[in-house]
Amino acid sequence: MIGPPYFPLDEESLFQHFAAAARACDPLPFYIYEFEKVSGYTVPLTVVERLRGSAGNLAGLKVSDAPFSKVRPYLIDGLDVFVGAEALIEEALAAGAAGAVSGLASAFPDVVSDAVRTADSTRAGQLRALLDAHQRLAALKAVVASKGVPFGEDMRAPLRSLTDEERLNLFSDLEGFFEAS
Numbered sequence: 001m002i003g004p005p006y007f008p009l010d011e012e013s014l015f016q017h018f019a020a021a022a023r024a025c026d027p028l029p030f031y032i033y034e035f036e037k038v039s040g041y042t043v044p045l046t047v048v049e050r051l052r053g054s055a056g057n058l059a060g061l062k063v064s065d066a067p068f069s070k071v072r073p074y075l076i077d078g079l080d081v082f083v084g085a086e087a088l089i090e091e092a093l094a095a096g097a098a099g100a101v102s103g104l105a106s107a108f109p110d111v112v113s114d115a116v117r118t119a120d121s122t123r124a125g126q127l128r129a130l131l132d133a134h135q136r137l138a139a140l141k142a143v144v145a146s147k148g149v150p151f152g153e154d155m156r157a158p159l160r161s162l163t164d165e166e167r168l169n170l171f172s173d174l175e176g177f178f179e180a181s
Helices: 011-025 045-054 068-074 086-094 109-118 122-132 136-146 164-180
Strands: 030-034 058-063 080-083
Touching (some): 011 030, 045 058, 058 068, 068 080, 068 086, 086 109, 122 136, 136 164
Parallel strands (some): 030 058, 058 080
16 A cells, blocks of 8 residues: 655654644634644644644644544643544543544534434444445545535545446445444
8 A cells, every 4th residue: 555645744843834834824723633644643742732832823633543542642621622533433522522523424424413412433433434445535425426416536646436346335335334224
């Protein structure tokens, strides 16, 4: 598997990057996005704390890491934290997270809103696992397009669109998932 394109930054460079981004959107709220699997590095807590002291518009973070032990350190008093991994919604809310920002919600808003409303993320986690088995991003685009949203399903390399067979398998698996629910 080809890894994500990223540029390793030391703590000072990362802090400067986030500080410049926060200034650029001031006075709007600024959120840090922590997703080690995609960026290739974690955002050190020291960077978050320094930014908190220098960027008055730092409102919080979206943390898409898993397992929950990687999310917990970012639950900092005074900052809103939104979890990205749907299977962690329940645990994150119980620990003080503000909510979830979910890619799954783009195609299945009811499933994710139910997870947040009921603080039971079992079904959302299972649906996310099903989509992960079908190239999640391409699968989400296929589902949204099937609902009549007018946009292309093309993916940029190194990702790829679903083949016809993969699309059929995806929709068959989704049908089984929702029938079983």
